[in-house]
Structures are given as C-alpha cells and as structure tokens.
Amino acid sequence: MVDFIADYFQNIESYPVLSQVQPGYLRANLPENPPDRPEPFETIMNDVQTQIVPGMTHWLSPNFFAFFPSTVSTAGFLGEMLCTCFNSVGFNWLASPAATELEMTVMDWLADMLKLPELFMFKGSGGGVIQNTTTEAILVTLVAAKNKALTGVGADGVNKLVVYGSDQTHSTFAKVCKIAGISARNIRSIPTTLASEFSLSPFELRTVVEADVAAGLVPVYLCLNLGTTSTTAVDPIEPLARVAKEHGMWVHVDAAYAGSACICPEFRHHLNGIERVDSLSLSPHKWLLSFLDCCCLWVQNPDALVKTLSTDPEYLKNKQSESDSVVDFKDWQLGTGRRFKSLRLWFILRAYGVINLQAHIRSDVRMAKMFEEFVRSDPRFEIVVPRQFGLVCFRLNPDEDYGSDCIEMLNRKLLDWVNSTGRVYMTHTKVGGVYVLSTAGFLGEMLCNCFNSVGFNWLASPAATELEMTIMDWLADMLKLPKSFMFQGSGGGVIQNTTSEAILVTLVVARDKVLTGIDADSVNMLVVYGSDQTYFTFAKVCKTVGISARNIRSIPTRVVFNILEALSENSKVVAIIV
Numbered sequence: 378m379v380d381f382i383a384d385y386f387q388n389i390e391s392y393p394v395l396s397q398v399q400p401g402y403l404r405a406n407l408p409e410n411p412p413d414r415p416e417p418f419e420t421i422m423n424d425v426q427t428q429i430v431p432g433m434t435h436w437l438s439p440n441f442f443a444f445f446p447s448t449v450s451t452a453g454f455l456g457e458m459l460c461t462c463f464n465s466v467g468f469n470w471l472a473s474p475a476a477t478e479l480e481m482t483v484m485d486w487l488a489d490m491l492k493l494p495e496l497f498m499f500k501g502s503g504g505g506v507i508q509n510t511t512t513e514a515i516l517v518t519l520v521a522a523k524n525k526a527l528t529g530v531g532a533d534g535v536n537k538l539v540v541y542g543s544d545q546t547h548s549t550f551a552k553v554c555k556i557a558g559i560s561a562r563n564i565r566s567i568p569t570t571l572a573s574e575f576s577l578s579p580f581e582l583r584t585v586v587e588a589d590v591a592a593g594l595v596p597v598y599l600c601l602n603l604g605t606t607s608t609t610a611v612d613p614i615e616p617l618a619r620v621a622k623e624h625g626m627w628v629h630v631d632a633a634y635a636g637s638a639c640i641c642p643e644f645r646h647h648l649n650g651i652e653r654v655d656s657l658s659l660s661p662h663k664w665l666l667s668f669l670d671c672c673c674l675w676v677q678n679p680d681a682l683v684k685t686l687s688t689d690p691e692y693l694k695n696k697q698s699e700s701d702s703v704v705d706f707k708d709w710q711l712g713t714g715r716r717f718k719s720l721r722l723w724f725i726l727r728a729y730g731v732i733n734l735q736a737h738i739r740s741d742v743r744m745a746k747m748f749e750e751f752v753r754s755d756p757r758f759e760i761v762v763p764r765q766f767g768l769v770c771f772r773l774n775p776d777e778d779y780g781s782d783c784i785e786m787l788n789r790k791l792l793d794w795v796n797s798t799g800r801v802y803m804t805h806t807k808v809g810g811v812y813v814l815s816t817a818g819f820l821g822e823m824l825c826n827c828f829n830s831v832g833f834n835w836l837a838s839p840a841a842t843e844l845e846m847t848i849m850d851w852l853a854d855m856l857k858l859p860k861s862f863m864f865q866g867s868g869g870g871v872i873q874n875t876t877s878e879a880i881l882v883t884l885v886v887a888r889d890k891v892l893t894g895i896d897a898d899s900v901n902m903l904v905v906y907g908s909d910q911t912y913f914t915f916a917k918v919c920k921t922v923g924i925s926a927r928n929i930r931s932i933p934t935r936v937v938f939n940i941l942e943a944l945s946e947n948s949k950v951v952a953i954i955v
C-alpha cells in the first residue's frame with residue numbers, strides 16, 4: 378500500500394486529470410455480490426490499479442485547475458494516519474480528553490493566526506470547533522439563530538423568519554435553510570453586479586431587510602461571503618454586520634476557501650469588522666494543506682450552540698461534564714461521534730510554522746497572478762472579474778462584434794475540448810449572465826487520503842461514486858434487504874458521516890413530502906414518533922428540521938408494540954423511528 382501511494386504521487390501527472398470513463402464503467406466490471414471468502418490483498422490492490430484508478434478524477438494532480446483546490450501535505454497525511462490509528466470517538470471530554478483539548482488549542486492557534494479577537498477563542502469568551510463541512514457549520518449556527526429568534530416570536534412563528542445572503546452565496550445555503558425549516562419564500566438572495574465585483578451592498582441589504590420588517594417578518598440570519606465559489610467575491614463585513622445587528626440578526630461569514638489567505642497580513646483586511654459577527658467558518662481542506670473534510674467554525678457565543686444542540690442521555694453523564702468544567706463537542710455539532718481531526722491541523726501547524734503556511738498561500742497567489750498576466754497579454758482573451766486570490770475568471774472573447782450567445786458557445790467548446798484532452802481540468806461558472814472559465818488550484822485510512830477525491834458528483838470522481846453504489850448493494854445483499862433498497866433494484870444507498878445525518882436527510886424528505894399535501898405553514902401539526910429508547914440525537918435532529926418539541930413522541934417501551942395506537946388522528950405522521 379505504501380509503495381502504491383508513493384508511486385501514485387510520483388506518477389500523478391501521467392494520468393488523465395479528468396477521468397475519461399463513461400457512466401456505469403465500474404458497476405459493469407464488479408460482481409453484483411460481495412465475495413463469500415477472503416481475497417488476497419494483492420488481488421484487491423490489482424483491482425485498485427486496473428478498475429479504480431481509471432475512474433479517478435485526480436484532485437491532487439498539478440493539472441487540476443477546477444473548482445477550488447483540495448490541498449494536502451505530508452504533515453496532514455501523517456496526522457490523519459494517527460487519527461485513524463487511535464480511532465478515538467471524542468464526543469465529550471471524557472471520551473477523549475486529548476482530542477477535546479487539542480482541538481481547543483488548535484482552534485485558538487488558528488484564530489490567533491487570523492488575528493481574530495479573543496471573543497472567538499477559548500482563551501476569551503468564545504471558541505471553535507471542527508465540523509465536517511461548511512454546510513454543517515451553517516446548519517448548526519442557523520438552527521441556533523432560529524431557536525433564539527423563536528423564543529421572541531413564539532414557536533409557531535417559524536414562517537415569519539427571514540434569512541439573507543447575496544445571489545453569490547453558495548447553493549448549500551438554500552439547502553441548509555430548507556433543512557432547518559425556513560420557508561423558501563423567506564430566503565432572500567440579494568442581487569449583486571459585476572460593477573461591484575459581485576459583493577453584497579449594505580444599501581441593498583438595508584432596503585430588503587426594512588421591507589421585510591415593514592411586512593411584519595423577522596430577520597434572523599445573514600450569511601456573508603469571504604470568497605465566493607464563482608469568483609471569490611468578498612462581502613464587506615463591517616457595514617453589512619452593522620445593518621444586520623440593527624435588526625438583531627445572527628451574522629455568519631462563510632470563508633471556506635479564501636479565509637485561509639487572511640493568515641497573511643496583506644489579506645487580513647478582508648476580516649475587518651469580524652468582531653461584529655457571530656460566527657465564521659473556514660475550511661483548511663481547501664487551502665491550508667489539510668485533508669478533506671475539515672471545516673473550522675468559530676463562534677462568539679458557544680452557549681447559543683450548546684443550548685440548541687446539547688443532549689444529555691444517562692449513559693453519557695459524567696462528573697466532568699456535570700461540573701461544567703469541560704467542553705463536550707457533541708453539543709457543538711449535529712452528530713455525536715467525531716474523529717480526532719485536530720491532529721491533522723496540529724501536525725500541519727507545527728511542521729510548517731506560520732511562516733511557511735503564509736509562503737504557501739503567497740506562492741499560489743503569485744502563480745494565479747502570473748496566469749492572469751498571460752491572459753491579459755493575449756488579445757483573444759479577457760479577464761471577466763478582477764482576481765483577488767488564487768482563482769482567475771476569464772473567457773475567450775476574440776471579437777467585440779460576436780454576440781453573447783456566440784461567445785458563450787465558443788467558450789463552452791473551448792472548455793469541452795480542453796477537458797477532453799485529459800491534460801488539464803478546468804470548470805466554468807455563470808455570473809451576471811456571463812459564461813466564464815475559471816482556474817484555481819495553483820499548487821505546490823491511506824488510499825482514500827492518497828486520492829483525496831472530492832466526489833460530490835459522478836464526474837468529480839466516477840470511481841468513488843460507482844464503488845460506493847457497488848459496496849452499498851453488496852452490504853444490502855449481505856443483510857438480505859429487498860432489491861427495492863438496492864441500485865440493482867429501484868432504490869439505493871449512500872454513506873453518510875453519522876446516524877444523525879442519516880436521520881436528518883430522511884426526516885427532511887418525510888417532512889417535505891407531507892407538507893406538499895397540506896399547507897406549508899402547517900409544520901407545527903407534524904408529529905414524529907420513537908420509543909423512549911430511541912437514540913438521543915433523534916430529538917436534536919427533529920429540532921434541527923423544525924419539528925416542534927411538543928410533537929416529538931417518545932413512547933414508553935412497554936407500549937412500543939402498540940405504537941400505532943399512539944398516533945394522533947389530528948396530526949400528520951412524518952416518521953416512525955424503529
């Protein structure tokens with residue numbers, strides 16, 4: 378395995394960076410059922426080389442310029458190996474004191490590198506926690522903000538709550554709002570323009586918020602961008618947070634990619650006004666050499682998270698937690714189990730030191746600048762949006778007389794051609810109605826880390842998608858599940874991080890299915906059922922998706938077999954957890 382990994386890194390440039398396989402290539406080559414008897418390691422590794430590698434889009438290739446980079450390092454790799462080695466599940470302090478305290482230390486160190494005020498640090502009055510993704514960071518802060526707001530407007534006032542972001546905010550924001558039970562008609566996506574480099578205008582925000590307040594609605598959450606996915610646009614934190622705070626909103630800054638640049642003094646001004654916001658998230662897996670997935674979330678008021686997300690089952694009770702002298706990170710996140718991810722960051726911070734991490738950011742920015750200058754020097758191309766960090770947004774524009782449709786078609790063809798060579802992988806976006814090519818990623822459990830694949834869709838990693846489908850069917854087969862749960866049949870399976878997430882996504886589907894049959898405002902009629910033995914995060918998940926606490930039935934186990942008798946005739950049943 379170690380030889381395979383070393384050879385992979387040595388030869389990574391020789392692979393087509395964007396996998397050239399067709400959908401279904403792997404599923405057709407793997408058996409429908411898992412082997413009954415063990416297979417030799419060599420046979421498995423041979424299949425990795427012949428079956429998996431051709432379906433990999435090589436995220437670590439120096440020819441990968443798509444999306445944002447997904448950076449790694451030897452130090453991060455070693456930290457990850459140790460994390461896997463310990464396999465610690467540090468949901469509370471007692472379950473792994475080292476994991477909890479190292480995470481607190483590393484989060485304070487990173488906050489210090491970003492020159493965040495002590496308001497965000499454990500050594501001050503706040504603190505930070507490692508979430509898996511930005512999506513989860515936004516989800517937990519939005520749910521905390523929602524619950525705070527509901528204490529003012531009453532539990533039935535959820536349909537009055539309004540959230541705000543720009544039209545450049547990552548699409549995950551709308552998904553998170555939906556999960557949290559914010560009505561789609563109350564999600565404001567405020568337009569931005571090329572003239573303002575796609576940053577959100579405080580004036581526009583004020584106009585929209587004041588109109589909502591006049592209509593009797595309640596502003597609850599503002600999601601700001603420090604580096605949007607399309608063009609790395611930055612929203613001015615200070616004036617926007619001022620507007621939001623006049624209306625008592627929770628302000629979150631999504632700095633998933635570009636936040637890392639703020640460890641360099643020349644980029645730190647993008648965080649000006651950060652003391653006015655409630656939370657900030659930044660993903661070191663994007664630009665600080667850490668492996669996927671690792672999203673750092675800092676909050677000024679941890680109590681708001683803990684109040685919303687804490688759980689206290691009998692089997693987790695312990696002296697230290699009860700004495701309030703420790704941090705229990707399970708109360709800062711959705712799920713319970715958590716990995717010892719701070720080891721990765723600790724290794725990186727110590728092995729590189731701040732100076733070398735700054736040099737790494739600057740080197741990437743220098744290369745992006747060089748590419749930008751090449752583009753500018755070629756009259757056939759133009760820079761569409763001024764570059765701020767390591768992402769360059771440009772397009773082919775050979776003749777001013779070409780209509781916009783024709784220019785878009787030319788650029789689509791160019792991108793298809795470039796990507797079909799397998800030599801370079803770039804992506805596109807559309808901003809202000811303009812089709813733009815973008816390049817980023819100017820870069821300086823072992824196999825999974827080795828590939829560091831980010832397989833969010835089939836194309837981003839065909840092998841990862843098709844292997845997951847195959848394995849899920851294999852496991853279903855071993856459990857003798859009916860075919861209706863398999864890809865071979867009409868269903869299918871997916872690997873989530875935690876049971877809590879599995880319950881969350883299914884509950885949201887159930888909730889929205891029932892709500893389409895009745896009025897969307899009737900969320901307070903929905904009732905969910907479990908026994909008093911149901912895993913304790915069920916209640917937390919219900920709260921997250923907006924099921925009223927008074928509608929969560931925890932049925933004494935002695936009558937669990939009569940559960941149907943407990944169903945209220947006046948309510949819509951959303952889910953029964955067995």
Ligand SMILES: Cc1ncc(COP(=O)(O)O)c(C=O)c1O
Nearest residue numbers: 510511512547549604605606633
């Ligand atoms: C600015 C920004 N926010 C949010 C996300 C979503 O991140 P995640 O997959 O960690 O939820 C991305 C992903 O690229 C991003 O670039």
